[in-house]
Amino acid sequence: MTTSGSSIISALGAGSGVDFTKLAQDISAASFAAQRDQLTARKTALEAQISAAGQLRGSLTELASALGDRIRNGDLSPRGTLANAAVATVNVLPGSAPRGNFALEVTELAAAQTLLSRPFASRDALVGEGTLTLRFGTAGASSFTPDAARAPIEITLTATDTLATLATKITQATGGSVQAYVATGTGGAQLVMKGQEGAANGFVIEAALPPSAPPDPEPAPPLAAGDPRYLAWAPAPGDTLRTGTARDAAFRLDGVAMTSPTNRVTGLPGGFGLTLTGTNPGAPTTLSFAGNSAAVSRVMTDLVAALNEIVGQINDLAAPVGGELANDPGARELRRDLAALAGQVLMPSATGGAPRTLGDLGLALNRDGTFRLDSARLNRTLETSPDAAAAMFTTGATGVFAAFDRLARETGLSGDPGSLGGSQRRFQRQLEASDERLARIAEQQEALRERLTREFTASERRVAASQSTLAFIRQQVDIWSARER
Structure with a gap:
């Protein structure tokens, strides 16, 4: 049985049952969803436009770079x-x-000086303690003129140095400017020293005993292996140790x-x-x-193919419907620049019938904006002016490479609003503005969420108070109902 008291309780409810925090978050998010989605879509479109412009710029830069590398390192040079x-x-x-x-x-x-030492018993024979000094300069038949600009090289010999270890020391001390090794022939082991080409790269060897060595007896005995002075050498008439003269x-x-x-x-x-x-x-x-006419023909064939790839990219990226760069001034300007390539004067100082343009090298424009190679015109140019045609392929201020390098640079100028570089800069500024607007929306959304949360919290407190009152009324109703029975 339903009483009037129970109807009142049912109408008031037992509590709100609402998650006010989530409600505030959902309402604030929904309030800015349309703006946020619009800006996010705009950002996606701008990023695609920036990427498309960068793709076209990159293709031009790669073409200019590849052309320069081919001229510098390929077979286009005469x-x-x-x-x-x-x-x-x-x-x-x-x-x-x-x-x-x-x-x-x-x-x-040109020749290098080659010098042999006097013979030793073996490569392991001791050379003696002391010092060897190498001086560089012009070594004539019987005279030596030192090079004042080159410091002498001093090599210290220890009591354990052999002919083999001396060879290593000479090579290392001279930084390889004198290559030394030991060769064993019919007369014994000899140190072979080879300098560098050029008359100024001759050398002499001075030798000295250590300061602690006793003086030579009188008369001095002939020099022998084991005495570092046995290795000394200077030009002299009749010398047979120098087998090659530096010149x-x-x-x-x-x-x-x-x-x-x-x-x-x-x-x-x-x-x-x-x-x-x-x-x-x-x-x-x-x-x-x-000039290499066959190489010129090959590079023109490759150039036409590369240009058509770029034209294909423009057609896709700047398509009136669905193209990321549709109606973009930078893409339109690039299309016009490419269309003018064949007639552009690349060799302003060319005289007479010498080739001056890419058109003279066979580059021709089709009605649809693509390119073709006019082989007949290219062959005429190569037959009548082969050297002039080859001269167009240099890395100087004029010629084919200069034209494409200039086009790539001008296309990338960020200060020119009519270039792809200018378009990229404009897109980037718009992207930054969208990011700033999204940041402000996030701040506004958070402020709305906080305000709604405060209001809903106050409402929840009021609901809680109502529930307390409702609980009291329920008790009273229960008491009244008991009395009626």
């Missing part, structure tokens, strides 16, 4: 050919473009007399070098340079 290949080999410095023909006459090759290379290039301290000659006209391997006195040989 090839030098010697009519007499036994005289020298030709080296072209990376990025250089020597031209023309030269007459080369080599009269003398410079001597040659003529187009009749101009030149010397080199080594057989590796650098700094020649146009950036080429020579490694001298033989002599041809009185019979100059012809050295000629020619």
Whole structure:
């Protein structure tokens, strides 16, 4: 049976049963959910735009870098050919473009001094206690002129030093500028010392006994193994211990007399070098340079393929619908720059019919913005101006590499709002602004949660008070009901 008292209790309830802390958190989160979701989506889009712009910039930079490496280290440099290949080999410095023909006459090759010691019984024979001093300079047939710029090298010999340990000490003390080893022949063991190429790298050996050694008797006996002075050497007429004399290379290039301290000659006209391997006195040989047309064709084929890869990336990333860089000014400018490549003048100082543009090397633009190689035009250029075509592939201020290097740099300029670099900077600022706005929303959401929590806590206290009152009323109702029975 339901009484009027029990109806009142049912209406008032036995308690709130509500988690006010979670309720405050849910309400505050829901209040800012739309703004937060919108900003998060915006951040995701901006990050994709930054990545897309970086991808295009990276592709251009990689293309310019790869082109530079190929010019510096590949086969694009002109090839030098010697009519007499036994005289020298030709080296072209990376990025250089020597031209023309030269007459080369080599009269003398550079050589290093080779010196033998007097014979010893074996490689383990003691050399005697004392000091050896190596002095460097020009060692003539019977004279020596020291090099004042090079300090002498002093080697201390102990009582236990052998011919073998002395060889090691000489090599180490000179830093390898004099290589020493022991060779055992029919006459016994001898110390072999080899210097470096060049007339100024000759050397003499001075030897001295230790200060504690007794003076030589009179008359002094002949020097013998075991006395460090047995190892001393200086140029003298009739000497047989020096088997190789240090000298410079001597040659003529187009009749101009030149010397080199080594057989590796650098700094020649146009950036080429020579490694001298033989002599041809009185019979100059012809050295000629020619561009490598096959290599130019290969690099143009590869360049067209690389450009089409970049165009494909632009088409995907800057597609009007769904492209991360749709309607982006940086992507549009890059597309225009690529379209103008074929007609851009790369060699402003070219004269006559010499190639000046990438179009002269066969680069052609299709209607859809992709590229193709016009082989007929490239072949005409290589047939009529092979050297001029090869000269376009240098790492200097003009030419193919300079054009792509400049394009990559200009595309990445963050201060230019019309470049990809400017776009990236703009996207980055917008991303930072979104992060700041999300941080403010988080602060506002937390403030709302704290306020609601305080209000709900106060409400809960009021509910608790109501429940106490309800409990009292329930007791009274129970008493009244008992009396009615």
